[in-house]
Each structure stands twice: as C-alpha cells, then as structure tokens.
Amino acid sequence: MPLRPVSLHATRGSVAAQEISQGIDALLEEYRDQVPLAFPAEVLAEAERVAGRAAPRTGSAASADDTARIDRIDRTDVPFVTLDPESSTDLDQAMHLERTDAGYRVLYAIADVPLFVDLDGAIDTEARRRGATVYLPDRRVPLHPEVLSEGVASLLPEQDTPAFVWIFDLDQAGAVQSIDLERATVRSVAKLDYDTVQEQLDAGQGHPMMQLLQEIGDLRQQQEAARGGASLNVPEQEVEGDGDHVLLTWRSPNPIEESNAQISLMTGMAAAQLMLEHGAGILRTMPPAEPQAIERFRRQSQVLGTPWPKDVAYGDFLRSLDWRDPGHLALLNQATSLFRGASYAAFTTAQEVPDDPAQAAIAAPYAHATAPLRRLVDRFVLLVCHAHAAGRTPEPALLQALEAIPEAMRTTAAKAGELERHAIELVETAALRAFVGEEFDASVIERREATPSKESGKGTSNGSPTRVEVQLTDPPVTAWVPMDASPGDVVRVRLDSVDPRHGTARFVPAGDLSASADGDR
Template sequence: MPHRPLSLHAPRGSIAADELREGIDALLVEHEGEVPLRFPAEVLAAAEEAAARTAPSGPRSDRTDRTAVPFVTLDPADSTDLDQAMHLERTEDGYRVLYAIADVPFFVDLDGPLDAEARRRGQTLYLPDRRIPLHPEMLSDSVASLLPEQTTPAFVWVLDLDQDGAMRGIDLERALVRSVQKLAYDAVQEELDRGEGHPMMRLLQEIGALRIALEAQRGGASLNVPEQEVVAENGGVRLQWRHPHPIEDANAQISLMTGMAAAQLMLEHGAGILRTMPPAEQTAVDRFRRQSEALGHPWPEQQSYGEHLRSLDWRDPVHLALLNQATSLFRGASYAAFTTASEVPEDPVQAAIAAPYAHATAPLRRLVDRFVLLVCHAHVRGEAPRPPLLEALRVIPEAMQATAAQAGGLERAALELVEVAALAAWEGEIFEATVIERREASEPENGSGSPTRVEVQLIEPPVTAWVEMDAAAGEVVRVRLASVEREARRAEFVAAEGEGS
C-alpha cells in the first residue's frame, strides 16, 4: 500500500477558517504593490472578449478535430484550472500518448492587455486559503480549462513510445478536444490499490514505471519528501503531511516527457526557452557524500546520486536529514532563451532531470509555457517563429525569475502564518524532532556572534524550527515550544531539559 497522507493534529490544533482568512488578508496588505491582487478593468474587458471567441474548425481550419478522442484529466479533486488532458493507448510496438494542453494563446493575444498582465504576474500563486490566478478566472477556470464535457481549443502532443517507454516520435498540433471525465488523484489511487480503476489509469501506471526506469538509467533524480498541506475540515483548517501518490509520480512523468520533447524540438530548430539547472558543484557532492557516510547510510561510488536519493525514506530520521541536505545538489534553476542556433546554451541539460527540458504543460498557471508551445508549434510546421514571438522570448526568463521570487516570499510568509497559528495550542509542550542541519557557533565580530544551533523537523505537527542547542544531523532530540507570537508570525523552540548540553 502507498503511504497515505497522515493527519498530525488533534482537534485542539485546528485553526478557525475565518482567523486564517484574516491573517492572509493582512499578509496581502503587507505585500501590496509586490504581488498583483486584482485584474485591471481593461484586462477583465479583454478577458470577456476573449472568452466569447470560437475556435475555428472544419476542412478549412488548420485545427484538428480531436473531439471524438475520450481524453481524461487527472488533478486534485477541487481543481478547476485544468491544463492537461490525456489519452493513452497501447500500440503494436509500444504506446501512443496524446497529451492535450490548454491553448491559452488562442485567448491571450501577444502584446495585448492579457499578455501584459500575465507577464506582470508570472504564475498562479497558491496560498493556504485562496489562489491568485495568472489569468482571469473566466478564462482559466472556464472556457480555456480542459473541463469535462466541454469542447476546448488545445495543443495536442502526439508522442510515440517504444516498448521500453522511450520516445521515438514527436508531433504537435492545434486541435479541438473534449474531455470525458475529470479524475482525482486520491480516488484513482484508491481504485488502483484495490486492483480496479480506469483502464487509462492502469496504462498510465505502466508507462510511468517505464519512464521512471529510464530516468534512473540516464541519472535523473528527485527528492522523495512529503509536503505540508493545509486541509479545510469542519469549518477550520489544519496542517498535515501529504506524500504524493504513486499515480501522481506516473502523471508527472508524462509531463516531464513532454517537456523533454519540447526541449528537443527547440534545440533542433534553434529557438526557444529551456528550463535549466547546472550540475551540482563538486564541493556540494563531496559534502553530501561525507554526510551520508557520517550518518550511517553511505553513498557508494558506483551509485548515481539519483539512485541514492531514491533509496531514502523520509520516515527514517537519518534519511530525513539526508534528504534535507540533498537540496544543496538542486540549486541554480533558471531559464535560458535563444532565438538562433548560435545562442543555444553550451550545456542545455537540466541536471536533476539529466536531459534538456522545458516548461510546456501548464500555460493556465505559468507564463513561460505559452511561449514554449507557440515556438514548438511553429517548429513542427516548418515555420520560423514570428518576430514578435522571438522578441518576447528574450524577456520572459527575467519575468519568470522576478515573479517567482515575489511569489515565493509571499507563499513562505503565508505558511509561517499557518504554522504559528497551529502551534499556539501546544505552547509549553515537548516534542520529539529530527536534526536536519547543524550550524557551528560563530566567533563574535563587531560585538556580535551566534551560538551553535540546529534545524529540527517535527513530525507532529509537520513544521521545522531552529533551536539553540548542539546535536548531530540525523539525531532525534526533544525540544520545547517556549513561546508563540502570532502577530509576529514567530514560534520559539528551546532544548528540552537535559538535551543539547
């Protein structure tokens, strides 16, 4: 059985939903001017006009009619901004994947009001109690979304795979599609665990496993860590661990494969935007190897770091500490745009994926994907991307980096707010926690220094904290929640009596 999301809060740890809303409202006021909260009138007017458009079809249209194909979507149960729909089938010598992606460019004109606003936002922002969307919801949650029983314009990737799951054919078309069913991760996994489920989900499992094996062969890696999740329940919300289901990993492999196909097209034709990440610096690799040895889970010389990370289980305290330290191997992610063959990055490989890669599957929620889709479609048709599109490629990476930094800061502050509010019920209590990092005391400089401290991961509730004490990474210690300051969004933990001395 897969690991199920585990609730780690007693009823007294619940946070009233209205209290959370008030806190997030105040947080947004603090960040006013940094993150766009409302759409200007001219943007909403443009969205209304775009929503009334009808995608061309018929013999004279260059848009393929795929409405007879029974596409399905797979997302969290409450999602309405559905970027992707899939149809999977077995062929005589492998598999065919039809992967429909919302045709946002049909609704968002290049250099129009919607485009300008999307460049200002960069991405949909997800906070514990709300979304701040990239596009007006009349588009992202309605006519542009691949909702069931709705004919929708889409880009359709046609990916042919061999019996091992390797890509051997890539095509991309603009089409009309019609999803027949909206599937949800939790329900799908429960059915699969019973040996039942939608036939296409069983095929997705099969293809996903093949793609995961190929990822391991080429040296790709991912961090197998759970997520913090804020869950609404009985008028309140609480924090819990959530570990992605196996079917989510399989679904992610389809998206990764599509991003690799997009990167291949753009590299072959000399124009596009790649998602890049440099290889881990040797000093970071050596440091992580020493940490693995010190914590009693050595990293064999002949084993790739992807294989080593896949061997770690976050529920083991030692492994949890190692997974935290492994983040040092996944740094420097960026975007690289090029408009001619001479500008192609010297090393286009995204190190964690171990292959060239591009963001190409979430245009409702991420700015860059819209431009990647347009460029790839031009390449497939044997056409040069239009000059305005090439000009846009040069500025999109900067827009993505800037907006990601702003969004990340707000998301972290919102999570801190929820964590502190949840912890208030446990003030004064003692918890077991795993040390995931240790920082040595620093010598006083200009009258100030810092004592030895450690970062710990609590299991119940799922929060991290820095504590002034001394302990080795991977060690299980006891800490006491000394104080909680809600308005300052700060909780202070100290070593429990007899610990860290």
C-alpha cells in the first residue's frame, strides 16, 4: 500500500528534525545526478526575466516582452478562491462556483505556466530534466524556480495572476453540459485550507463556495460511480515532532478534499475529450485490470470475509471498504493489483489515438491538466487544449514536443520515486527507534511462501522463510515478519531493532527473542 508522509511537523531545532534534515541532505547528495537540487544559473536568470510577463495584459496592449503577446480576458472581478493544504504556496488551481437555473457553473483557473516557459528555453529544458516537484518529508524540490512557482505564477491571494480558465456548465445531476477554455487574468480573494474548511462545514458553517463545492463534489462522485470509476480509500502518513522524538500518525483525507479532487478529475476528462475530438494531445492512460487479477481479487475478498458480489462494480465495492477493518485493509492493499500500468500516450493525428484511450480507474479518457506548477506534462496539455478550444491547430513546434513528454515523465518519476521511498524509510526508522522492544498488534495484508536455499535446493536455512507483510496501526508502518498467518489476521509482533544508517527496522513475532534479519520493514 503506497503510504507516504505528507508533511513533517517536528519542532525546529529538535533532535528529531535535525536528524531527519541531515539524513535527507545526505540522500539528496547521493541522488544529485538523478534528482537535480539547485537550478543552473541560466535557468534562474531566465526566470527573473520572464517573471515580468505576469503584468496584466488585455486586448492588444503593448508589452515589454514581445514573447508575452497573449490576449487575456480580464476576470479579476470574479472572486476566485483556492483550496490546498495550509502550508502550500505553489497554488495551481483556483475556483469560482455558482448555482444557475439549469444547475451549476464552475470557473476553474489553472496557473498559466506556459506564459513564463518558452518552448526549448532554459526553464523548459530544466523542467524536462526534473519532470515534477519532488515532495520529501521536510522539504520539496520544485519543478520550476520559486520566483515563478511560489511567486508570480502561483494563484496567491490578492495578486493578479495569469491563468487558463476552464468554464463548465453542469446540469442538476452534476453532468457536464458545456466546456470552454480561455486565457485570462484572475484574482484569488481567499486562500482556504482543507482542515479549516472541513471543520467549518462539519459545524454547519463555512464559506458559501465551499458548501457549493461539497454539493457539486457529491454529485460528481455519483457521476463517477455511474460510469464505473474507482479509487482506493486509504489514509496517509503524517509526521509530527514530540520533543526529541518523531511520531508517525494517520491522516485521513477530509471529505472536502475528495470534492476538490472531483473538480480536478472533471477538468482532466474535459481536456481528454477536447484532445481526442481534435486529434492531438497527451492522455494519462491505464489499461483495464487483467481478468486473472480480477478473479484473484474476488477469491481474496471471499477468503477475507467480505465477498465482492458479482452484480457490484469494483469501484462501488472499493468505496464500501473501511481501512480501519483489518480484513478491509488487506483487501485495499491487494486492490493495488487492479491499478497498474499507468502511463502517458502522446498523439498528433487522429490515426495515432490509442485504441483504448480510457484511464481504467477513472473509467473515462483522462489527462493531467490541473497542476502545471508541479508537473511537466500539464503545461503541454493546457497549450494544446487552448488551441483546440479556440479552433486553431496547435503550433508545429508544440506538436513535435509532445512526443518526448511521456518518456520524460516516466524516467523522472522513477528516479524521484526511489528518492521519496528512501526518505520515507529514513523517517519511519527515526520514528520507530523509540519503540525497540515493544509489541504491537498488526493486520496481515499479504503472505509469501518460503523459498528454498539455492545451494541445497531444499530447506529454508539459506533461502527466505515463510513471511507476512503486516500493517501496524500505531505507528502507521508496514513490515515483513518471518511468521505464518493469513491476510486479514491480526497478529502480535515485536520491534527487535532499527538501523538508522540503512533505514531498516526488524520485526519478529511477539515472544521470539532471537532477532532475525528477515524481519525487515
């Protein structure tokens, strides 16, 4: 199960924060050739120069930078708001929602990063090398220089900011009736955060637009269920500091976060629709689950005591599972086998469109189009979609560039994923160190048979023993333990030792006083 810390709250100056910071410094040094940290001087210089393009521009007004001659509609009179984690400053999206006689109107502003990034310029070249912003427990490694990503290109409050604005008209059921896309200047009037908004909504109060977002989000979830879409409802890890110790805790996403995500999903589907209709773009694809994987998951659901009914779509079934139930937790872990093979597909003619353009988990064609400050591909999708919406053919240089983006996203994601995984191991080890010798209840989420010794061809003395992967609830970590049990069982395990230098922890069955290297997290 892909659990990852979302933030680090260890007190500044504490031993815990300092230790983690030093460890991640060392990791970044180790990965400096795969994950760039500092921006080259020419990239920073270009970013400072193009930052001036943020000056509002409408009609055919003159510009100090001829490359910024883009007509933009003035929408600064529309009270947009943003909704993100409280600490976020790289704000990709802002929204304005209103009720209409027919249903709803959604204006969804996306940071106009292409305004600041010239194709094949220094910033573009560096962004292709990075692929996406990398999020680590105590910091982030940005895709773009901060003067752009946390400054003039970010949809910060009380700042006139260039943006692509998607305009959706929805009916009373939340279904999209019309789509438009324009380049505009917008002004956010409030930076809202998930936790505060949810607290206010739970109290029957809150920002009127957030109440409307909740309403639209519920309708969009019903639309998702109707088309057979699915998502994994699992919690996240959060890192907190307690004096000189680090604590890992569960963080369940707020319901308003799911509503917010539904607006983004709706936009990604609209982008895919535009690109498919006009024969050029980049899709986010995922093949349907293999029949063998589906049957295996059905058998697992039966064994774990929560059978998957034949007449229930797998999205509906997954939505019914609660990670707090050990059997459900094991099933959610196994369900990841149904969500494999995600990739990108670029096409520049109708003949190149993938045979099956749908993203299987979403159950519709889909594109990444809402996070250009933090993800490379979105910038190209926005440019192509705007050309299509305006009835123009995308520029030849843009179409040519599309072909290289899927591979850039694949290779950079692989490198960043490895770094993120090692950073998480470092934090988990620091959090577990205070618990050496203690016992925990844990839910079994997977079982692996013993493997024989290669030397003898029999026995397990030099091979791997039968072992199970377990999920601890407190602290929220997974571990492999040399023991035998079935998925869904609750077992008792003991933390035998931790190795901060290598980021490993050893768990053994409770009562087993002999440490085993096979019990590594």
